[in-house]
Amino acid sequence: MRLLYSQKAAPYLFILPFIITFGVFWAFPLGRSIIMSGQNILPNQVENIGLDNYTRLFGDRLFWLAMGNSLRYTALTLLLLIPIPLVLAVLVNSKIGSPKIKAIFKSAMFIPALTSVVVAGIVFRLMFSESSTALMNQIIGVFGVDPVKWLKNDLTGLAALLIVALWRWTGVNMMYFLAGLQSIAIEYYEAARIDGATRWQQFIYVTLPQLKPTIIYVVTISVYGGMAMFLESFMLYGGNKSPQNIGLTIVGYLYRKGVEDNDLGYASAVGVVLLVVILTINLTQLALSGLFRKEAR
Structure with a gap:
């Protein structure tokens, strides 16, 4: 009992749940995956093969196809899911419009x-069906365009995935930006108005610099979310096999090798490389944003 009331032990007791959770659900699985990536795992047989899985991986055409699909998807989601939610957040945070309508809009965007994702994937699969009666084909039919086989072409399949991402994550990112906007002191805008700054100049020179930490955070989680995307593609294509693998993501490829092909050692190597890629992208963008730069005193 004395330990519970000890001022020296109290901080360690408070962080103990995090340390246990981190160790059990992140550090241990990561370490185990790194070890497995150097093994050939068969039923009742484990063989150490060194870097053979990585050598095989870098010569695997399907691996590079899946990685390219994920990188392309991630880049395009960043181009969509940063500016659009930011603009919506600025409009919601402005004094224009009814507060009740804004509250309804925020709720509708977050729903x-x-x-x-399973239900949403089935609905979007029906929307993007190649049938002439599918919703998307009916919409383009209004403009005289013939029905499109959305999920059988590379660009239209990518467009379908991006629409799903916009539908699902615009409201979430908007909430992050809205929280950042509401934390900006009103005195900054008052000072800018006194100096004769227009609304656009206030947005460029006041809003964006003050939102920098929020933007960095949203970009970081968006990179992870884009590279880790799997279930949306799986449900949209009704499985992990799309025409010519146009919907195959790197996590989908990991799932294919580890679960479908039962090649756990190779799947672990894919997972380790994926982790390195995500860390490299995020650490690079954090460095470019100046997060690691010491401020001059």
Whole structure:
């Protein structure tokens, strides 16, 4: 009992749940994956093969295809899911419009994040069906365009995935930006108005610099979310096999090798490389944003 009331022990007791969770659900699985990536795992047989899985991986055409699909998807989601939610957050945070309508709008935008990806994937698969009666084909039919086989072409399949991402994550990112906007002191805008700054100049020279930490955070989680995307593609294509692998992501490839092909050693190597890629992208963008730069005193 004396230990519970010890001022020296109290900080360690408070962080103990995090340390246990981190160790059990992150550090141990990561270490185990690194070890497995150097093994050939068969039923009742484990063979150490060194870097053979990595050598095989870098010569695997399908691996590079899946990695390219994920990188392309991630880059395009960043181009969509940073500026669009930011603009919406600025509009919601402005004094224009009814507060009740804004509250309804915020709720409506956030609801997709609470919706099951499985259910949403089935609905979007029906929307993007190649049938002439599918919703998307009916919409383009209004403009005289013939029905499109959305999920059988590379660009249209990518467009479908991006629309799903916009529908699902725009509201979430908007909430992050809205929280950042509401934390900006009103005195900055008052000083800018006194100096004769227009609304656009206030946005460029006041809003964006003050939102920098929020933007960095949203970019970081968006990179992870884009590279880790799997279930949306899996449900949209009704499985992990799309025409000519146009919907195959790097996590989908990991799932294919580890679960479908039962090649756990090779799948672990894919997972380790994926982790390195995500860390490299995020650490690079954090360095470029000046997060690691010491401020001059």
